[in-house]
Amino acid sequence: MSRLAAAAEHFVAVYHARPPLVAEQAGWRCVIGLRTTEGHAVTVRVEDGRITAVAVEAEPADLVVTADADTLEDILRLRRSPNEPYLFGELTVQGPERDFLRLDYIATRLCPQ
């Protein structure tokens, strides 16, 4: 398993360990592509607010999040808020703003202040 995929699995586990947070996202459906600038990819499928699949490949996605591998791993392991690299252009997003805002909300809630 790649570092990115392992980090994604960690994120999913932490997220699902917070049922109230998962419940808040009820109705959210999205395919999220995580891409590193080094060429690695992971695709995460969200159904009704729950993450139902993590695939270690680049599949068509509604929302594509791109950053270098270290940045993405730090975010997925909750060592960094996604806001910081986003604000400074080190993480970019392609896709509907609403999906990104929801993902950002979840990551920020999980990330310790």
Next chain:
Amino acid sequence: MRTSDLVATSCGTAVAAVCALGLFQIERTLGGVWSVAAVLVAGLACAALARAFGRLAAVVPSGASHLAYLARAFGRPTGIAVAAPYFLLTLTLVGAEATVVGLVVARLTPLPVPVGAFLFLVGTWSICRAGIQVGYRAQAVATWTLLLGLAALSLEAIVAAGARGELGARLVPPVPDVVAFVAGVGQALFLFMGFELVTAQAEVASPLTVRRALGVSVGILAVFYGIVSLGFSCLSGSPRADGFVPQLALAEETGGPLALVLVALLSVLASFTSFNGALLSLSRFVYALASQGALPRQLAGVDPTTLVPRPAVNALLAAAIGATALVIVGEGIAVSILAAAVSASVMYAGALLARQRRPFAESGRRVGPRLLGATLALLLAGLGAAVILDAGAARGGLVALLALAYGLAVVAAQRATRPVRPAARPFAAPASAHGD
């Protein structure tokens, strides 16, 4: 997203009610074809900027736009120090915008200016806070109606001046002095300010669409402002000292009461879309900075249902009300317009220089375009200086406002880039994934 949607968004962001005051100020200083020339020179600079911003958005397609570009090119502290005042002074401009709305409302109703301005701010805030976004199509209809309506009224004013035999005298006044003309170009930059914020849409639009929209918007804005400036030159009445709103004067003189009401409504609608857009984008900026500790962390909350950063939106309303009070009590419309023009010059110069650096500069880019970009950046910075030099009675307030904005930005830059304490260990999580 289509190019036409982005063009409407770009023009709608740039054209606010306060722009008419700025344009009128340029026209009164330079007059006739000279004010048109100032607008066109500023438009040419913005056309070059449009190309540069197109490249920046293609390499870093980020909703954080300016801050992201400058931070990537020059590092985070410089990025914050240059981009934050631009956004901060946009907020000051909201004070001027709300005041103009108050003047427009006061022209048509018995409501005093401060009450109209306050109702405008609170009304827009409540809509934004509820998470209601104006659709692209609705915004486009409002923008095009306003632009076409004002351009038509201006043409009518020009024709009327021709019929009175005044066209030559109105359009060809004496040649202005060089400093006044350069300052006029600097002020004209303010009229285009915000056109490039459409780069934030690079997350939902292709780089080509964004680049096209930037160029087309600059062309439309230059033509629009040129025509309206000539319309202002041909107004037969002289402006009243207090509460003069040039777009209403133009409508009243050429179109009568019906045109007056229509332009007033469209003007308020344009202000609403501008302030609503500013609240949405600035609140996310404030939220992101607060979550980094650059601003108080209490501002970093997000409503889970609407995803609106409500504490930041509330803080922005408070700041906008404060800015409006300062503009009304301190008669600071001119100061806020000039400060915005200076911050735009600095921001745009920074963007052009960022274009010359990694990761934005192509490897092997020819010396000619690089020199041109650097020269234009220098000229833009010079325009900012000319605006300060030519500010006359407003210079003291202008310098104070700029010192405040850039001082706050430097503090924020220091706070955002200080060493971060190690994050606490996240709570224990189960080893398996997918939550099944």
